[in-house]
Amino acid sequence: MAFNPKTACHLCHSRKAVMKRPKTLQKLCKECFYNVFETEIHNTIISANLFHKGERVAIGASGGKDSTVLAHILKTLNERYDYGLELVLLSIDEGIVGYRDDSLATVKRNKEQYQMPLEIVSYKELYSWSMDEIVACAGIRSSCTYCGVLRRQALDRGAARLGIAHVVTGHNADDMAETVLMNLLRGDVNRLESSTNIITQSSGSPIKRSKPFKYTYEKEIVLYAHYKKLDYFSTECTYAPEAFRGTARTLLKSLEAIKPSCIIDIIQSGENFKLKPKKQRKNVVKRNTAQEIEVRGDGSVSLNKDGNKCESCGYLSTNKICKACILLKGLESSRAKVPIEGGNIAIDGAAQVTKKLETLSF
Amino acid sequence: MLTINVEFLGGLDAIFGHVREHTVQVEDGSNFRELTQHLVEHLLKDRKDEDVFIEDGSIRPGILVLINDTDWELEGEDEYELQDKDLITFTSTLHGG
Numbered sequence: 001m002a003f004n005p006k007t008a009c010h011l012c013h014s015r016k017a018v019m020k021r022p023k024t025l026q027k028l029c030k031e032c033f034y035n036v037f038e039t040e041i042h043n044t045i046i047s048a049n050l051f052h053k054g055e056r057v058a059i060g061a062s063g064g065k066d067s068t069v070l071a072h073i074l075k076t077l078n079e080r081y082d083y084g085l086e087l088v089l090l091s092i093d094e095g096i097v098g099y100r101d102d103s104l105a106t107v108k109r110n111k112e113q114y115q116m117p118l119e120i121v122s123y124k125e126l127y128s129w130s131m132d133e134i135v136a137c138a139g140i141r142s143s144c145t146y147c148g149v150l151r152r153q154a155l156d157r158g159a160a161r162l163g164i165a166h167v168v169t170g171h172n173a174d175d176m177a178e179t180v181l182m183n184l185l186r187g188d189v190n191r192l193e194s195s196t197n198i199i200t201q202s203s204g205s206p207i208k209r210s211k212p213f214k215y216t217y218e219k220e221i222v223l224y225a226h227y228k229k230l231d232y233f234s235t236e237c238t239y240a241p242e243a244f245r246g247t248a249r250t251l252l253k254s255l256e257a258i259k260p261s262c263i264i265d266i267i268q269s270g271e272n273f274k275l276k277p278k279k280q281r282k283n284v285v286k287r288n289t290a291q292e293i294e295v296r297g298d299g300s301v302s303l304n305k306d307g308n309k310c311e312s313c314g315y316l317s318t319n320k321i322c323k324a325c326i327l328l329k330g331l332e333s334s335r336a337k338v339p340i341e342g343g344n345i346a347i348d349g350a351a352q353v354t355k356k357l358e359t360l361s362f
Numbered sequence: 363m364l365t366i367n368v369e370f371l372g373g374l375d376a377i378f379g380h381v382r383e384h385t386v387q388v389e390d391g392s393n394f395r396e397l398t399q400h401l402v403e404h405l406l407k408d409r410k411d412e413d414v415f416i417e418d419g420s421i422r423p424g425i426l427v428l429i430n431d432t433d434w435e436l437e438g439e440d441e442y443e444l445q446d447k448d449l450i451t452f453t454s455t456l457h458g459g
Contacts, residue, residue, distance in 0.1 A: 018431060226428070235376070254417075
């Protein structure tokens with residue numbers, strides 16, 4: 001093909017540009033795009049000091065584009081820059097027929113393609129409920145609420161089972177901007193302040209989470225996966241996404257179409273948002289802090305010290321009863337007590353857990 | 363007539379009869395906008411789903427478009443003049459990762 005300066009890559013000035021970067025509006029060829037994409041993520045990892053040599057890291061893998069690209073990139077960078085990481089794939093099986101079973105098949109192929117061990121934890125084994133059963137019981141509208149709370153704990157427990165203290169997830173810049181926007185629209189200033197942190201850790205939890213794709217645009221992740229022909233799974237979850245989040249996403253995409261830098265601009269606003277330090281209450285003599293408990297508006301009870309255990313499931317929780325247990329307890333009360341004839345031949349293990357849950361009191 | 367190959371990825375195939383690859387015929391000299399109009403009229407299964415694909419007369423933001431594997435933003439977007447045997451790829455980025 002004849003050289004045409006109009007279509008040449010802005011970096012190498014020789015090959016034909018194939019994409020336009022949303023962040024910088026630069027037009028790049030495939031090779032320069034790979035290079036810039038990988039190097040930027042490496043720089044994020046180094047400047048945030050995400051890893052240390054010899055660290056074992058679990059990649060939260062759903063089989064979707066983000067986590068598939070994350071596994072590919074971490075493997076590439078680990079070899080190229082000698083991070084000395086031991087990488088493991090960690091997947092959650094929520095129990096959604098027709099969605100998660102297909103995406104798990106993708107993760108199993110990724111295991112072979114990237115030569116990484118794979119651990120799968122299921123809601124059913126952890127909580128004795130699959131998402132399909134939860135939706136059948138609680139309805140489709142609150143599916144994201146349940147799924148979100150349960151997934152967070154499931155990832156922690158899966159990592160703990162592997163003896164790993166660091167989980168990386170494929171959350172990208174678009175996800176982060178969307179979360180900032182949602183917290184802003186809901187007036188949730190506490191979350192707004194922490195929503196742009198690259199590393200997060202629940203108090204009391206020994207497991208930290210990080211987001212190496214914090215500054216990586218979704219468009220570039222999709223393009224990277226497409227050009228590199230990575231094997232990923234893409235189908236919408238069969239349960240309706242949270243309406244508010246969906247609307248925030250549409251708004252963000254429309255803004256991006258007008259001004260692509262807005263995604264990084266929103267993240268920057270979030271990063272610089274600092275709350276005034278909370279006023280200290282006067283006249284409170286510090287007593288034995290271990291005894292101090294606070295009853296919150298929603299009825300949950302908090303113990304001020306880190307490292308508490310949920311009284312119900314024994315898992316780490318800042319509250320007396322962890323959020324997963326509160327949700328599950330609500331479900332148990334509406335679960336059908338008599339299984340339909342022939343429809344539910346429970347396996348011993350699952351049946352035992354169900355019995356145990358039914359006898360728990362709060 | 364021009365023969366155009368069309369791919370729907372990232373879950374977009376769901377509104378096109380769950381078929382990822384299609385071949386369509388359009389008039390000589392058609393541009394990209396005329397192709398999308400053709401897709402909506404002939405390939406979309408249910409006109410109710412039109413706003414999953416189209417917004418304000420163009421491709422909805424959040425759907426990545428490639429023309430022969432090149433970002434359509436470099437090819438003139440809706441004004442791009444179609445060539446025989448072009449491969450057009452639509453990938454939805456709106457789905458979870």
